[in-house]
Amino acid sequence: MPIIYDLETDIRFLQGVEKGVEKGAKQEIEKQTHKQQEENKAKIIKMLKDDTLSTEKIATYMDVSIEYVNEIKKQLKD
Numbered sequence: 001m002p003i004i005y006d007l008e009t010d011i012r013f014l015q016g017v018e019k020g021v022e023k024g025a026k027q028e029i030e031k032q033t034h035k036q037q038e039e040n041k042a043k044i045i046k047m048l049k050d051d052t053l054s055t056e057k058i059a060t061y062m063d064v065s066i067e068y069v070n071e072i073k074k075q076l077k078d
Helices: 011-050 055-062 066-077
Strands: none
Touching: 011 055, 011 066, 055 066
16 A cells, blocks of 8 residues: 655745745845945946045945945055
């Protein structure tokens, strides 16, 4: 007599699925955050190249530290 077992209702299976979904969501958030940081860096580089705004104003507009803007500025010079 065969035993019929529905794996999709198993508690351990459901816990694994939930953990996988959480891991995927976390990776997606990290990916979006990295993408946003790269876009912000590109905007800062564009502002620095335009050379009409001060480092302080760029930092204020982009909501980053002055040190971060200076670091990017230094990378551009190298």
